[in-house]
Amino acid sequence: MALTVEGLKKSYGNLKVLDGVTFNVEESEFVCLIGESGCGKTTILKIIAGLERPDEGRVNFEGVSRVGFVFQDDRLLPWKTVYGNIQFALKAMGVGDEEVVRRIIDFVGLKGFEDYYPKQLSGGMRQRVGIARALTVDPDLLLMDEPFANLDARTRERMQEELLRYTKGKTAVFVTHSIDEAVYLADRIVVLSPRPARVVRTVEVNLPKPRDRASQEFAEFRRELYRSLDLHGK
Numbered sequence: 001m002a003l004t005v006e007g008l009k010k011s012y013g014n015l016k017v018l019d020g021v022t023f024n025v026e027e028s029e030f031v032c033l034i035g036e037s038g039c040g041k042t043t044i045l046k047i048i049a050g051l052e053r054p055d056e057g058r059v060n061f062e063g064v065s066r067v068g069f070v071f072q073d074d075r076l077l078p079w080k081t082v083y084g085n086i087q088f089a090l091k092a093m094g095v096g097d098e099e100v101v102r103r104i105i106d107f108v109g110l111k112g113f114e115d116y117y118p119k120q121l122s123g124g125m126r127q128r129v130g131i132a133r134a135l136t137v138d139p140d141l142l143l144m145d146e147p148f149a150n151l152d153a154r155t156r157e158r159m160q161e162e163l164l165r166y167t168k169g170k171t172a173v174f175v176t177h178s179i180d181e182a183v184y185l186a187d188r189i190v191v192l193s194p195r196p197a198r199v200v201r202t203v204e205v206n207l208p209k210p211r212d213r214a215s216q217e218f219a220e221f222r223r224e225l226y227r228s229l230d231l232h233g234k
Contacts, residue, residue, distance in 0.1 A: 001062055002027040002029070008056070017195055021192070021198060026171075030167065034189055035177065036194050039194050041146075064140040066139045068141070070134045072147060082116050090136055109128060124159055141172070157213075183221060191203065
């Protein structure tokens with residue numbers, strides 16, 4: 001296992017957010033965490049990334065030395081260009097490899113936009129910069145917190161398609177509240193209850209990739225998943 005999450009509990013004052021969350025992620029597996037808004041999905045990611053400490057439980061890594069994080073809001077530095085924002089991640093590690101930055105920019109389809117500032121970019125392009133910034137450090141584990149939630153439907157679908165290309169062979173944990181998005185992206189879906197979150201069930205998505213949203217197989221899997229999910233844990 002690349003990642004093992006065991007018995008995470010977390011409260012903020014009297015607000016109990018996590019109630020013994022346990023799941024694992026295999027190497028090169030794409031896992032989606034799905035649940036209602038506010039159920040604690042972001043808190044789980046922050047604990048995995050070391051940005052929060054759990055009250056109880058632990059996170060174990062195997063063969064993971066670098067973690068990349070893609071936020072829901074792109075969190076780009078407005079005074080830096082596309083190139084500068086992506087290079088910033090490398091500089092934070094004490095590395096200034098221009099070739100790596102150029103290669104990642106080309107990889108995410110931003111060649112020609114190196115000198116643009118965030119305010120000059122569309123929402124989808126800004127998220128590409130955020131993903132590129134996370135990929136630049138060549139992470140062993142990529143964490144993504146609803147990165148496409150603020151995009152229009154068509155751009156969101158296009159970014160999902162591109163994300164699968166970007167993350168091929170990488171271990172990833174992706175937070176979403178969209179069942180359609182989870183079915184399209186995930187090798188396995190971890191279903192969380194409403195707050196305080198606990199794991200209700202895990203679902204293997206046994207549809208071959210790339211997946212066709214218009215196919216009968218995709219529609220049937222999504223329909224059966226909707227029917228079987230019990231987010232309230234009753």
